[in-house]
Amino acid sequence: MEKLRSRIIKLMQSKNYQPMNKSELARKLQIPSDERSKMRSVLRKLESEGEISMGKKARFELRKNRKSHLVGTLKFHPKGFAWVYLDKRNQGNIDSGFEMDKNDRVKVSPRHTGVAMDDDRVEVKVERTGPPEWVQHVNRRRGGKHVKGKKGKGAPKPKVSEDEYRDEASGRVVKILERRNPIFIGTYLEKRKFKFVQPESENLPGTVELSEPTAAKSGQVVAVEMLDWSNRDAMPVGRVTKVLGWPDDPGVDIISVIHKHGLQTDFPDAVQKEAASVPEVLPEDEIARREDWRKELIVTIDPGDAKDHDDAVVVRPLKDGWELAVHIADVSHYVKPGSALDLEAEKRGNSTYLVDRVIPMLPEKLSNNMCSLRPEVDRLTKCAVMRFDQSGKRIKARFCDAVIHSKAKLSYEEAQEMMQGREDGGKIGASLREAWKLAAVLRKRRFDHGSLDLDMPEVRVVLDETTKKPVGIRKVDYDESHQMIEEFMLAANEAVAVELKMQRRNAIFRVHEDPDADRLYEFAELARIHGFRAGDLTNKKHVQELLKAAKGSPLEQSIKLGLLKSLKRAAYGTESLGHYGLAKMDYCHFTSPIRRYADLIVHRALQGVLVNRPEKPDRVPKMAILEDVAQHISDTERKSAEAENESKKMKMMEYLLNLTRESNPPVFEGIITDVVRMGLFVEILDMQVKGLVKVMDFPRGDWRLEMHAMRYSGGKGKELAIGQKVPVQISRVDIEQQLVDFKIVV
Structure with missing residues (x-):
């Protein structure tokens, strides 16, 4: 077989080779008729490995511009296999015959990971993806499906099984390039x-x-x-x-x-030394060269326990609209390119918010003090000043270095009370109510232009301050105060991205590419199973209509999560390619430089276009270096998110396990989100905890699975179906596997 394989490859590599079908290849290679079945097997194997492709009229040739060896970061999945997330420069370079996963990643089975460890940078050989074209070709030729019971010459031949082939590119690790976290x-x-x-x-x-x-x-x-x-x-x-x-x-x-996860809690001595050298008092000459906003009614709005206040806002009503000023901590004033602070911030990429602590990107003196926009003290900012008309259209934007004196540090809860009028709040309350008028208009305009409403309530685990043991799970509502700050940050991020692109500045943008049509079709089928009309989800208007139909229903969160899984992952890049989810042509991260390195790069890029810029703007790396930085901070963002989710889920599992040990375990209202042969998947919405109810834990009855209707029928009108509310108790918690089982309470 190997000899025949070599002969086929050598023939196709020859200078004058023209694509041939199987019969032509057999004649050219002088293969006897009794050995042609072997040749067909070799051709199938070569195609499945990505060495050759079948084009028009079933003619074979070597794959053109083939690039099967790619580089990326390996992450293990709880089920044992691994994903290799490709470096940005590799994406799009893979042979077009390989259909990539929606997140530009390659799946590697457990037996092909070699000695790679989690987070390693590896070289992976892509060997196969999806059903090879020969499978599709044979099935097209045979047509129809095998009809059970029909035999004889006229019976259609069965289709070739495609079960062993998957949609994702698959491969094997061939080399470990960097052991990032040993x-x-x-x-x-x-x-x-x-x-x-x-x-x-x-x-x-x-x-x-x-x-x-x-x-x-x-x-x-x-x-x-x-x-x-x-x-x-x-x-x-x-x-x-x-x-x-x-x-x-x-x-x-x-x-x-x-x-x-290889997170660094301590800062090197050189970094601490630089941070300690930052003066507590702002230089008068620095204040003098900046726009003075210290008399304005500027406030910060953050979670109640926040210490790193990146952003502050103020809205002024105008005759024909509003003026919004978004002030962002001027981290670039303190963290200079190439300094120890800068190198460490780049290395970390971002702050990490674990369930019981924050691992900051910058030392505390900067993150919680000199850069933080604390109330009643002067602080340096970079400011985006935007004017909007009554419809929320941005008419004008300008940017400046500024100095502010925040008038209040508000929690979201405090701001919400003022915005709703339950607390007057004096001038600040009146200012917030005016600000919400603008935010509401911006929000409506954003959704009218195609933005997707994927906001979901956040769940926080409450810990005992002394023991760090979980004592509760609290749902944080995404109310108007959260929405207002979100709209203002989105507006500033977009305005800065537009300016940087227009000025052709090297920068890092936030990119969310359009989803793959196949993934949207899969999600549409899932939505239909859940009882929703999906339409053509490649049309964004239909996606919005689906989300609108699901809003307020018990399955709203399931639909939103399903859609999120079908979309590509947002990442950082050096080109402004737009943001699908937000419906923005240009978008970047500008508003959180205390906790994101991407924003610090954007601040440095913006420095060169400020109206009152200094003579020597902070330099931004060349494009080739920026591409590496964008890849790196996309990786650190993913790593931090995994650590954050793991720490949160770990404490949630511990809390749920404690509930099972109570003499009178609580009963929760759950929603059936899926029906499977093993039983039902149920989610407790208030805690965002999903678990399995096995058939043995159903109420008494003769339960029958009706898969076509996605329900179990128990006779006498009893049923358990998707979207139905059921009372459940927690019956089993596996902390190591992070799995929960429920039982239905009668």
């Missing part, structure tokens, strides 16, 4: 004279030998650095870098998450 979490164990670590991750071998003794005691949780793991079948060797404590010690679970 640290893993495990349990130190001693069995007789053998001392080893059992990794927490199932993606690593069950035993890791230690290169040196450790002070850990058997059973303690440890962080381990992988030193040597060259072969999947060989026992890895590691070194304990830190003893985290006993599994039940307070805080050990979150510390494990920090080490697992």
Whole structure:
């Protein structure tokens, strides 16, 4: 077979080769008729591996501009396989014969990950994707489906099974380019004279030998650095870098998450030294060169426990509209390119908000003090001043360096009380009520222009301040105060992006590309199963209509989550390619430079176009370097999001487990979101917790699955169907697998 494979490849590589079908290839290679079945098998294998392609009239040729070796970041999935998220420069370079996943990622099965660890930068060989064209060709030729019971010459031949082929590109790791985080979490164990670590991750071998003794005691949780793991079948060797404590010690679970994701809690000495050298008093000459907004009624609105206040706003009513000023902390004044502060901020990429702590991008003196727009003190800002007409259309925008003196630090709850008139708030309250008039107009205009309403309530885990144990789960409503700040930040981000693009400045933009049609078709089918008319979701108006139809229904969150999964992931890039979800032609991140490095780059780019710019604007890296930075901060954003979600879900699972131990466990109202052969998936909306109700935990009855109707029928009019509300109790919690089982309460 290998010899025949080589002959076929050599023929197709020849200078004068023209695409041939199977018969022509057989004649050209002089293959006897009794061996042509082998040739067909080789052709199928070559196509499935991506070496050749079949074009018009079933003629074969080598793939053109083939690029099957790509580079990206490997992330393991809880089910054992891995995704390789391709570097931006690789996206679009893959052979067109390979249909990429919606998030430009390659799927790697567990047996093909080699010795890669989570977050490694790897080279992956793409071998196959989707049903190869030969499968599609044969099925088109055969047509129809196999009819059971019909036999004989006239019976249609069965179609070739496509079950083994998937829509995503699949491949194997061929090289580890960078071991980004060699640290893993495990349990130190001693069995007789053998001392080893059992990794927490199932993606690593069950035993890791230690290169040196450790002070850990058997059973303690440890962080381990992988030193040597060259072969999947060989026992890895590691070194304990830190003893985290006993599994039940307070805080050990979150510390494990920090080490697992390679998050840095401490700043290097050089960074701390630079931060400490920042003067507490603003220089008079710096204040003098800036626009003075200190007398304006400027306020910040943030979560009640926030300490890093990036943004402050003020709205002025005009005869024919409004003027909105969005002031953003001028981090670029303190963090200069190439400084220790800058290099560390770039390395971190962003702040990480875990369930019990914040790991900041910048040291506390900057993030919580000199850069934070605290009330009743002078602070330096970069300001976007925008004018809007009565319809919310932006008429004019200008940008400046400014100095402000915030008049109040408001929580969302306090702002909401004033906006609703339940608290007067004096001049500040009146200003906020005027500001909401503008925000409401901007919001309506945004949705009228195609923006998608994907906002969902946030859930926060309440922890005991001393023990850090979870004591509750609280839902945070996305009310008008949140919506107002969102609209103002979106307006500023868009205005800055438009300016940078118009001025042709090197910058980093926020990009959300249009979704793949196939993914939208899949989601449309899911929506129909849930009882919604989806229409043609490649038409954005139909997407909006679907979201509008789902609004207020028990399945609203399920529909929104389903749509989010069908969309591409937003990322950073050096080209302004638009934002599908927000319906913006140009968009960037400008409003959070304390916690996002992308915004700091944008501030530096904007410096060169300010109306009162200094003689030497802060430099922005060349495009090639910016592309690497954009890729890096897209990766750190993903890493932080994973750590944040893991820490939050970990505490949620702990809280739910405690509920099962109560003598009288609480009953929750759940919504049936899916029907499967095992039972029902139910979600408790107030906690955003989804779990399985197995058939054995149904109420008594003769339950029958009616898959076509997505329901279980129990006779005598009883049914359990999608969208139905059911009372449930938590019956089982698996913290390690982060799985929950419910039982229906009668």
